[in-house]
Amino acid sequence: xxxxxxxxxxxxxxxxxxxVPGMRVPGRFFxxxxxxxxxxxxxxxxxxxxxxxPGILCNSxxxxxxxxxxxxxxxxxxxxxxxxxxxxxGGVGFDINCxxxxxxxxxxxxxxxxxxxxxxxxxxxxxxxxxxxxxxxxSQNDLSSMLTDGxxxxxxxxxxxxxxxxxxxxxxxxxxxxxxxxSKKARQRGVPQCGTLGSGNHFLEVQVIDEIADxxxxxTFGVAEDQIxxxxxxxxxxxxxxxxxxxxxxxxxxxxxxxxxxxxxxxACAPLHSPEGEAYFGAMAASANYAWANRQxxxxxxxxxxxxxxxxxxxxxxxxxxxxxNVAKWEEHDISCGGPRRRVCVHRKGATRAFGPGxxxxxxxxxxxxxPVIIPGSxxxxxxxxxxxAGAMEKTFGSTCHGAGRVQSRSSAKKNLTGDMVAHDLARxxxxxxxxxxxxxxxxAPDVYKPSSEVVQVVHDAGISRIVARFRPLGVIKG
DNA sequence: ATGTGC
Numbered sequence: 001x002x003x004x005x006x007x008x009x010x011x012x013x014x015x016x017x018x019x020v021p022g023m024r025v026p027g028r029f030f031x032x033x034x035x036x037x038x039x040x041x042x043x044x045x046x047x048x049x050x051x052x053x054p055g056i057l058c059n060s061x062x063x064x065x066x067x068x069x070x071x072x073x074x075x076x077x078x079x080x081x082x083x084x085x086x087x088x089x090g091g092v093g094f095d096i097n098c099x100x101x102x103x104x105x106x107x108x109x110x111x112x113x114x115x116x117x118x119x120x121x122x123x124x125x126x127x128x129x130x131x132x133x134x135x136x137x138x139s140q141n142d143l144s145s146m147l148t149d150g151x152x153x154x155x156x157x158x159x160x161x162x163x164x165x166x167x168x169x170x171x172x173x174x175x176x177x178x179x180x181x182x183s184k185k186a187r188q189r190g191v192p193q194c195g196t197l198g199s200g201n202h203f204l205e206v207q208v209i210d211e212i213a214d215x216x217x218x219x220t221f222g223v224a225e226d227q228i229x230x231x232x233x234x235x236x237x238x239x240x241x242x243x244x245x246x247x248x249x250x251x252x253x254x255x256x257x258x259x260x261x262x263x264x265x266x267x268a269c270a271p272l273h274s275p276e277g278e279a280y281f282g283a284m285a286a287s288a289n290y291a292w293a294n295r296q297x298x299x300x301x302x303x304x305x306x307x308x309x310x311x312x313x314x315x316x317x318x319x320x321x322x323x324x325x326n327v328a329k330w331e332e333h334d335i336s337c338g339g340p341r342r343r344v345c346v347h348r349k350g351a352t353r354a355f356g357p358g359x360x361x362x363x364x365x366x367x368x369x370x371x372p373v374i375i376p377g378s379x380x381x382x383x384x385x386x387x388x389x390a391g392a393m394e395k396t397f398g399s400t401c402h403g404a405g406r407v408q409s410r411s412s413a414k415k416n417l418t419g420d421m422v423a424h425d426l427a428r429x430x431x432x433x434x435x436x437x438x439x440x441x442x443x444x445a446p447d448v449y450k451p452s453s454e455v456v457q458v459v460h461d462a463g464i465s466r467i468v469a470r471f472r473p474l475g476v477i478k479g
Numbered sequence: 480a481t482g483t484g485c
Contacts, residue, residue: 070480095480131482189482200480241481326480 022052029062055085058337064458065405071266074350088269091347093326097291098235101322107228119475127196129436134195150289154296168322172292178282190239195297199479207471236291321372354388354400377452383471391463400465404449435478
């Protein structure tokens with residue numbers, strides 16, 4: 001670990017304000033000693049760079065899955081003051097509202113005689129891979145409604161149940177979407193892609209719950225041991241990517257216009273209430289809503305298949321929850337480093353909201369225990385269901401990690417591994433994987449990620465969320 | 480992440 005970094009608690013570290021010139025606040029990150037050994041210097045510098053941005057409050061924060069990203073590190077959280085703060089696409093990421101959701105089923109392992117066949121059917125049912133197109137036909141008008149109303153619109157079009165909506169963060173639709181700031185090009189990319197998984201780390205996975213850590217909370221969330229579940233991890237596809245690209249260009253100009261000095265041009269940003277900042281926010285919120293609709297449509301495709309195959313009803317496959325991993329939001333927070341409770345703009349990039357008990361944003365049925373937090377593992381490692389905590393409200397503006405966190409680049413993974421090798425290893429451990437090509441499997445091998453168990457243990461130990469249940473992978477569809 | 484790179 002860099003000598004300037006201070007180890008302030010078991011799994012908490014501080015970056016002092018002299019780490020890079022112009023830091024307004026210290027950096028703070030959460031890592032066990034063993035994970036700290038693997039921390040990239042580049043991610044550390046990025047975390048410090050974020051601390052130079054105007055209006056940043058308390059700390060530039062890093063979750064235990066932190067790694068190098070575009071401008072801001074992935075696994076980064078930063079909250080900005082409404083009056084003096086900025087908004088930055090680099091603090092959200094290219095895949096706006098990349099996120100994850102989980103449905104339960106009434107099935108156990110014994111009910112699935114042929115996992116390979118199920119995985120193959122799922123692969124045929126859910127369009128997968130770069131440039132894949134959806135069976136869903138959207139008109140431009142449909143798309144406009146989707147950008148405004150998110151998952152609710154998908155349900156109105158017949159993809160899902162009314163009860164799904166309140167089980168999504170933001171009820172599946174962020175307020176403040178402004179479709180006039182979504183370019184024609186972005187819309188054109190979005191029309192054929194709603195209901196598609198995408199590629200890279202996106203996946204659809206059949207899992208079984210193999211450990212319950214907190215019986216009472218598990219019961220509240222509606223999950224139990226031995227239950228078969230389906231997890232869906234994807235985002236806003238080409239539409240969100242195009243929105244990010246379009247607005248980065250505008251915000252690079254705005255950075256100059258407003259005289260903001262940056263240590264890295266990838267931190268391009270604008271004051272929160274500037275026309276440029278507001279335009280990005282409106283387009284980002286619209287993209288986030290598209291991502292919720294996308295996950296909602298995929299959920300419907302999965303339910304349709306399971307209903308047919310196993311003779312179960314849609315009502316027996318409720319949504320546990322849906323969380324966003326890449327988004328900036330207006331939220332009210334007590335400012336732990338001082339000052340009155342106020343509205344701030346929280347950027348979470350590769351980080352999950354983890355609101356603790358009592359927050360009004362949490363659906364009534366979960367409000368007393370804290371929001372469900374879903375943390376996907378890598379292809380061969382467990383996923384987790386956690387609950388948000390008061391500790392997250394105090395330390396991280398109500399945030400926690402979002403996944404295992406990559407430790408090896410895609411190119412290096414392809415150099416060291418072949419897809420066949422990885423698929424074979426997984427099969428020996430009882431995990432079926434299906435992808436459009438072998439490279440997609442090699443790039444996502446379990447070895448290129450931190451062990452999800454260690455990452456989740458850090459956020460549990462640090463008190464910024466608490467473990468409720470563990471999910472073992474059985475069958476994976478990769479893009 | 481992405482119709483994957485000026």
